Amino acid sequence: MSATNFFTGNPDLVEVFDKVIPWARVVGAVEGPGADVAGTVSTWREVLDLAGRYIATEIAPRAAEVDAIGVIRENGLVRMNEPMLENLRGLAELGLASPSVPADFGGAGLPFTVTMMIGEMLARADLSTQVQHGIGWNSPAALIYRFGTDEQKARYLPPLAKGEIMGAVAMTEPQAGSDVGRLATTATPRQDGCWILQGRKQFISAGQGDMVIVLARSVAGSSGLDGLGMFIADREGDNYVVERAEHKFVIRASPTCALLFDGTRATPLGKPGDGWKQILTFMNESRLGVGIQGIGVATAALEKASEYAAQRVQMGKPIREHPMVAEMLLDMETTVTGARALAYTAAVLQDLVLFGRDEEAARDLRELTPLVKWYGTEGAVRVCRLALQIHGGVGVVDEYDVGRFMRDSLITPIYEGTSQIQSLMAVR
Incomplete structure (x- = not known):
């Protein structure tokens, strides 16, 4: 019989949590010197127990249906199917949309180690859902928290933490996969402080979302890994185009998208030129x-x-x-x-x-x-x-x-x- 809790029902994962992780070092780094190690670890364990129960009893039973329906493509639009959305809504209601976002911005403030344990349990239940959760919520939130301005953090982190919006990170291009230095998408500054993106991205996980962080060439005349920058582009107002979602035999329900940036308005995330x-x-x-x-x-x-x-x-x-x-x-x-x-x-x-x-x-x-x-x-x-x-x-x-x-x-x-x-x- 399948486990009813993917945390407590996985003896090896529990043993890693209880006996392998040096929690005193992790808590000290995350919470600072003098933090209550036992109390903090107990709280994190409760979060994993809650997540493990929901993932095992709600997400895992829907996995076959999520996979069978796949990505919805209607009238030129790309969206997730309803069972997938139900999975994600449930995670958001538990406060686990972007669990590593600090509490000041509405998140749970979990360390990377605990967030990855949630990710493992999600992948065990349904990899398509895990990809949407990880790339759609966690990844853009982490980059914005790390490199964003105060205004960008205030604008994007709370809705990402609550699961109200979904983002993506766009690096790959038709000619630039592992060879990132061949990247051709450009970012050009305007006098009003806005930057304009021009180019195409492909194989972008969760690319159907509300915003995207784009790696683009921001220094004219640069080549290779020099002169790159990260930029935030909102999709609202057809600012960029989701051209298609690929038809795949893997992670069928996770939209893997081709994106077109043609005069797309964007704002820098961090310092242009430091993107790599x-x-x-x-x-x-x-x-x-x-x-x-x-x-x-x-x-x-x-x-x-x-x-x-x-x-x-x-x-x-x-x-x-x-x-x-x-x-x-x-x-x-x-x-x-x-x-x-x-x-x-x-x-x-x-x-x-x-x-x-x-x-x-x-x-x-x-x-x-x-x-x-x-x-x-x-x-x-x-x-x-x-x-x-x-x-x-x-x-x-x-x-x-x-x-x-x-x-x-x-x-x-x-x-x-x-x-x-x-x-x-x-x-x-």
Whole structure:
């Protein structure tokens, strides 16, 4: 029987929380010296318990329907389907739309480590919903909080924290994927302080939202990674165009959009020209997040494979008692457990860097980030493949969830830096 709480019902995640995370260091960095460590950790645990119960009992049961309906495309408009919207409304009502936004702006003020645990549980339930939650709410909120003016923070953070608006981050272009230096979208200043964006972006997760943070070339004559800047563009008034949502066989319900900027009005986020340095913080966090996505999907696949192997009887005994199947299950569990330990080690380092400005943690984090992304995502594909094999013929039947897990796992080694890019980074 499936768990009714994806936090308390996951013994390994609970053990990581209770015994592995050095909470005194995290609380000290996040809340400051003299903070009540026990009380703060108890509060964060209660949040995870609340989130784990809602995700397991509400979001997970809707996942197949969310996937089957996919993205809604009507009259030239792109939108999320109703079960997906119900998932997101529920998270917002629990105060978990952008949980890392500080309380001063209406958020829960959670550290990165706890936010990633919520992300893992969401990915276990439904990766499409997790992408919309992470990219649509968390990522733009983090960038605006980190680099925005007081006016930008006051304007965007409260509605993002409440789930009233959704954003996106637009980097990729038709000719500029992993090679960001080939980026061609331009930002040109006007005398009134407004900047004008010109160009196209593609493969933008959650691109159907209300605003977007755009990486554009802001210094005329610059090339490569120099001269880039980040800009906020509101969609209101057809300021930019959502040209289409791609038809995909992975994360079917998460709109992956092509965006057209043609005279789009925008305001700088941070200093124009420093965009590459600024966007790196998003990329590094996203790579950790995608590694944790892989862990969530792999956990779901392991759960279903374990249940099926216990119920399916062949040659007089459950197939889990056959040595080769038992070895497959052990391989899956070891992969998930190892990836989780690696990922939350990195998540703690991210908190120490974000809140404590810890330079030693920053060095360690640079080494671990590509490993988390590579191992968490490549491991997810292997675990889902083994889960499919354990299910045999029924694994490719739509009424069983493992086919969806297999499909969704395949995107994780690709976006936010391919496994090959992670390999190059790891050996530098």
